[in-house]
Amino acid sequence: xxxxxxxxxxxxxxxxxxxxxxxxxxxxxxxxxxxxxxxxxxxxxxxxxxxxxxxxxxxxxxxxxxxxxxxxxxxxxxxxxxxxxxxxxxxxxxxxxxxxxxxxxxxxxxxxxxxxxxxxxxxxxxxxxxxxxxxxxxxxxxxxxxxxxxxxxxxxxxxxxxxxxxxxxxxxxxxxxxxxxxxxxxxxxxxxxxxxxxxxxxxxxxxxxxxxxxxxxxxxxxxxxxxxxxxxxxxxxxxxxxxxxxxxxxxxxxxxxxxxxxxxxxxxxxxxxxx
Numbered sequence: 001x002x003x004x005x006x007x008x009x010x011x012x013x014x015x016x017x018x019x020x021x022x023x024x025x026x027x028x029x030x031x032x033x034x035x036x037x038x039x040x041x042x043x044x045x046x047x048x049x050x051x052x053x054x055x056x057x058x059x060x061x062x063x064x065x066x067x068x069x070x071x072x073x074x075x076x077x078x079x080x081x082x083x084x085x086x087x088x089x090x091x092x093x094x095x096x097x098x099x100x101x102x103x104x105x106x107x108x109x110x111x112x113x114x115x116x117x118x119x120x121x122x123x124x125x126x127x128x129x130x131x132x133x134x135x136x137x138x139x140x141x142x143x144x145x146x147x148x149x150x151x152x153x154x155x156x157x158x159x160x161x162x163x164x165x166x167x168x169x170x171x172x173x174x175x176x177x178x179x180x181x182x183x184x185x186x187x188x189x190x191x192x193x194x195x196x197x198x199x200x201x202x203x204x205x206x207x208x209x210x211x212x213x214x215x216x217x218x219x220x221x222x223x224x225x226x227x228x229x230x231x232x233x234x235x236x237x238x239x240x241x242x243x244x245x246x247x248x249x250x251x252x253x254x255x256x257x258x259x260x261x262x263x264x265x266x267x268x269x270x271x272x273x274x275x
Contacts, residue, residue: 006030007078007130009071011062011119012089014041016186017138020212021086023049033074033082035089037061062089063110068122081129084219087116088138092153105152112156117163127176134177136219137164141184141228157182168224179219181226183211 008025012018013034022045025032032055036042039059046055058074060067075082091111093104116137127133142150143157164180171178187205206228218226 006083007033007075007081008084008086009033009035009075009082009123010086010088011035011115014038014045016208017183017212017215018086018088019045020208021088021216022046022055023209024212024216025084026050026052026055029053030083031078032056033058033071033078035060035062035071035074062115062119068118071119072122072126075123075126080126082123082126082133083130084134084136085119085123085127086136086138086215086219087119089115090138090140092150094149094153096149097151100152108152108156112153113159113163116160120167124176128174132175132177132222134179134219134222135164135167135171136179136181136215137161138215139164139180139182141182143182177222179223179226181215181218182228183215183226184228186211 014036146154168178
C-alpha cells in the first residue's frame with residue numbers, strides 16, 4: 001500500500017464512527033492524531049489499526065482550552081500541518097425539555113457545537129499549511145429533522161449545520177473545504193437502549209463502519225454534504241410539507257414510554273447509552 005502523506009485529526013476517536021474513521025484513514029497510510037478523554041479506548045483503537053504509521057494519541061477534553069492546547073501540541077508533533085479535521089466527538093441526552101437539567105444542556109452545546117467551532121478556529125493555522133485541507137463536521141439527521149425528545153440535541157446539530165455552511169463560505173477563498181456529514185443513528189455493541197428509543201420513530205441504525213466509509217470517501221471527493229438515503233428525501237418532505245412531518249412524528253411519539261433523560265455519547269470516556 002502506498003503511504004499517504006495526509007495528517008488526519010479525529011476527535012471522539014475511541015469508539016463508534018470515530019474509531020471506524022480511524023480505520024479508514026489508517027488503510028490509506030495517513031498519519032493519525034486520535035483524540036479522546038480516556039487513554040484506554042484510544043490505545044485499543046490504535047492497537048487494532050495495524051497502521052503503517054504509529055498514531056499520535058491525545059487524551060484531552062476538547063471542550064476546554066487546555067484540551068485544545070494539548071491537541072495543538074500533538075498536531076505540531078505530527079508536522080504542524082492538518083489535511084483533514086474530523087469534528088466527530090458528541091453527546092446526546094434524550095428526554096423532555098422539562099426534565100433536562102442545566103448540566104445536560106450545557107454538555108450538549110459545548111461538545112456538539114462550541115468545541116467544533118473553537119477547534120476550527122484554533123487549528124486554522126495548521127489547516128492553512130496543507131495543500132487541500134478540509135474540515136469535516138459530523139452532524140446528524142436530527143440537525144435537519146427535529147425529533148421530539150431530542151430538542152436540545154437537535155438544536156446543537158442544527159447549529160453545527162449552520163456553522164458548516166458559514167465556514168465553507170468564509171474559508172473557500174483560502175482553499176479550505178468544509179463538509180457536513182449527517183448520519184442517522186449508529187449501531188454499536190452498547191446501543192441497544194438507544195435503538196429501543198428510536199425504533200418507534202422508524203429510524204434505522206447503521207453500522208459505524210458503513211457510515212465511516214461513506215464519510216471518508218465523501219471527504220476525499222470534497223463533497224459539501226453527506227446524507228444517507230432515503231433520509232435525504234424526508235428532508236425535502238419537511239421543507240415543503242412540514243405539517244405532515246409534525247403529524248407523523250406526533251403519532252410516533254405516543255409509542256415512546258419514558259420521562260427521564262437518557263444519554264448516549266460519541267466521546268470515548270463515557271459508556272454509551274448510560275441511563
